[in-house]
Amino acid sequence: MSKKQKYWINKIIRTVITAFGVTLIAFLILHLSKGDPVKIMLGPYATEENVAATRAKYNLDKPLYVQYFTWVSNVFQGDLGTSIRYNRSVNDLIKERVRPTLILTGGGLLIAVTVGVLLGVAAALRRNSWLDYFSTFQAMFWLSIPTFWLGILFLYIFGLKLGWVPIAGMTGFASIILPVLTIGLQQEAWFARPMRAEMLEVLNQDYVKAAKAKGLKYRVVVWKHALRNALIPIITMLALRLPWIIGGSVVVEVVFSWGGMGSLLVNSVLARDFPVVQAILLIIAAAVVLANLAADIIYSVVDPRIRTGG
Amino acid sequence: MENNELAYEKIKEDISNLKRKKSSQMSLVWSRFKKNRLAFVGFIIVSIVIFIAIFAPLLTPYNPLDTDPFNRLKAPSAEHWLGTDELGRDVLTRLFYGSRIALLIGVLIILFEGAIGILLGILSGFFGGAIDVVTMRIVDILRSFPVIILAMAIAGIMGQGLLNVVIALGIVGWTTYARMVRSKILSIKETDYVEAAYSIGESTFSVIMKYVMPNAIPTAIIMICIMMPTALIASATLSFLGVGVQPPSPDWGSMIAAGRAYLLRAPWISTSAGLAIMFTVLGFNFIGDGLRDALDPTTKRN
Numbered sequence: 001m002s003k004k005q006k007y008w009i010n011k012i013i014r015t016v017i018t019a020f021g022v023t024l025i026a027f028l029i030l031h032l033s034k035g036d037p038v039k040i041m042l043g044p045y046a047t048e049e050n051v052a053a054t055r056a057k058y059n060l061d062k063p064l065y066v067q068y069f070t071w072v073s074n075v076f077q078g079d080l081g082t083s084i085r086y087n088r089s090v091n092d093l094i095k096e097r098v099r100p101t102l103i104l105t106g107g108g109l110l111i112a113v114t115v116g117v118l119l120g121v122a123a124a125l126r127r128n129s130w131l132d133y134f135s136t137f138q139a140m141f142w143l144s145i146p147t148f149w150l151g152i153l154f155l156y157i158f159g160l161k162l163g164w165v166p167i168a169g170m171t172g173f174a175s176i177i178l179p180v181l182t183i184g185l186q187q188e189a190w191f192a193r194p195m196r197a198e199m200l201e202v203l204n205q206d207y208v209k210a211a212k213a214k215g216l217k218y219r220v221v222v223w224k225h226a227l228r229n230a231l232i233p234i235i236t237m238l239a240l241r242l243p244w245i246i247g248g249s250v251v252v253e254v255v256f257s258w259g260g261m262g263s264l265l266v267n268s269v270l271a272r273d274f275p276v277v278q279a280i281l282l283i284i285a286a287a288v289v290l291a292n293l294a295a296d297i298i299y300s301v302v303d304p305r306i307r308t309g310g
Numbered sequence: 311m312e313n314n315e316l317a318y319e320k321i322k323e324d325i326s327n328l329k330r331k332k333s334s335q336m337s338l339v340w341s342r343f344k345k346n347r348l349a350f351v352g353f354i355i356v357s358i359v360i361f362i363a364i365f366a367p368l369l370t371p372y373n374p375l376d377t378d379p380f381n382r383l384k385a386p387s388a389e390h391w392l393g394t395d396e397l398g399r400d401v402l403t404r405l406f407y408g409s410r411i412a413l414l415i416g417v418l419i420i421l422f423e424g425a426i427g428i429l430l431g432i433l434s435g436f437f438g439g440a441i442d443v444v445t446m447r448i449v450d451i452l453r454s455f456p457v458i459i460l461a462m463a464i465a466g467i468m469g470q471g472l473l474n475v476v477i478a479l480g481i482v483g484w485t486t487y488a489r490m491v492r493s494k495i496l497s498i499k500e501t502d503y504v505e506a507a508y509s510i511g512e513s514t515f516s517v518i519m520k521y522v523m524p525n526a527i528p529t530a531i532i533m534i535c536i537m538m539p540t541a542l543i544a545s546a547t548l549s550f551l552g553v554g555v556q557p558p559s560p561d562w563g564s565m566i567a568a569g570r571a572y573l574l575r576a577p578w579i580s581t582s583a584g585l586a587i588m589f590t591v592l593g594f595n596f597i598g599d600g601l602r603d604a605l606d607p608t609t610k611r612n
Contacts, residue, residue, distance in 0.1 A: 247456030
């Protein structure tokens with residue numbers, strides 16, 4: 001077996017183990033609650049029969065491992081369970097709310113990467129200029145501000161004071177701007193700094209010097225040769241930041257009364273609607289696990305020098 | 311030319327510092343840290359916050375929980391420098407007392423996650439094998455969940471309260487320490503001095519205590535300073551989402567959440583609490599950046 005094959009087999013085994021662990025945690029989280037989850041779900045006025053019926057309905061009267069395997073096998077057949085609060089299929093609830101969340105995370109990601117890469121490249125090309133200092137300073141600023149407060153500030157300034165955008169809810173394109181900016185600007189800091197460092201390193205490489213020496217225009221050297229290679233580590237950064245972008249979008253959804261999966265999750269946690277909580281946790285973690293694997297694959301395709309060690 | 315001489319003088323000074331004191335490494339770090347202007351600003355900011363937290367009762371004539379129905383949502387004035395909130399409580403007083411909650415939660419989270427993470431990081435880095443495989447897989451699994459989401463689910467299900475916030479964030483947060491410390495230990499393990507220590511017959515335990523730990527400590531200190539802002543922001547976020555410290559506690563995150571309903575009539579409630587969080591976090595970020603440069607001059611961005 002070649003080293004490369006070994007690396008990938010190892011990687012896939014690790015991904016499978018992680019995926020298994022993720023289902024275990026999403027499942028077990030319900031059992032963190034003190035006392036009987038069914039009684040908590042149904043409230044203090046539930047009758048004994050009611051409690052017993054619900055327990056049977058959600059398989060809570062069976063041993064833990066039976067519950068787990070029933071849940072997992074249902075999930076694999078595409079059935080995420082039934083919401084207690086809405087008495088509706090969790091699949092339907094989530095289906096309605098996937099799109100708004102994807103718009104937020106996708107838009108946030110796009111802004112974060114675009115602004116981050118541009119600022120990073122600019123800072124690297126004009127080292128120690130005011131632009132470089134500005135880039136460093138603004139990164140520090142975004143890192144020091146809680147996402148939810150940034151959202152509220154934006155809402156206050158652009159929504160309430162200036163009246164440029166609607167202050168809540170999903171009402172057309174204008175309502176997308178603030179939430180997406182809140183996520184994107186904050187995450188951009190994580191791309192600008194590594195991008196600057198990477199660009200500086202690449203600009204020092206021999207092939208860039210050679211490209212310059214053979215008389216290529218500076219602009220072509222920078223944007224075609226240097227940038228393309230400096231972007232490679234950003235792929236890893238993307239996968240690393242994805243959980244934070246999703247986490248940020250949950251908070252932002254609450255701030256902007258955005259009807260996505262994030263606000264559904266928060267409301268379900270507060271209402272102890274456990275099947276919904278489990279399902280959303282599982283979906284988010286699965287997305288992160290898959291994104292990590294995808295990043296590894298893309299990385300190895302675009303950069304054949306990939307290290308095959310650990 | 312002059313620059314070279316300056317650099318030479320500086321190295322000489324560093325070396326003499328090194329010889330003069332027994333805790334030479336620390337004094338070297340301190341002298342580098344002092345020269346970093348941003349880090350010094352951060353140090354002052356954090357000192358101010360700690361001062362306020364300790365002396366809060368002496369700094370304000372009001373009680374953070376005393377309501378005053380006749381003075382609701384009053385704008386900043388001579389009596390109430392930052393105005394009053396929706397129950398007539400003095401906002402500045404609540405900010406002052408809020409620093410106690412913020413620092414307490416931050417320190418508790420770091421102690422909790424740091425203890426677990428550093429211990430597991432050292433064990434898995436040094437011994438490898440099964441303990442390493444198991445620890446790292448658990449790290450992978452936990453890191454598949456966004457920190458704030460898993461912590462919110464855990465805190466929400468366990469029930470609100472300060473201690474549950476600490477547990478919820480700590481359960482997720484230790485993975486960062488474990489990974490950093492582990493990779494540091496792996497590189498220390500390869501060094502000549504560890505090999506030398508073994509060859510003169512030191513036991514594994516004394517190698518860890520005498521050579522590995524002291525060299526891993528800078529990494530751990532940097533980690534703690536980097537994680538403090540994360541802990542502060544995350545615990546405020548949990549309060550905002552309604553699963554953290556509960557009202558009427560003067561918690562900054564809950565103050566922002568409560569002030570949100572009065573943004574137009576009384577913007578000072580949310581704004582001042584938000585600035586308090588930002589100010590504190592910025593201070594810790596400056597210190598963290600300065601420490602990173604001071605403890606590890608090779609990574610100095612230049």
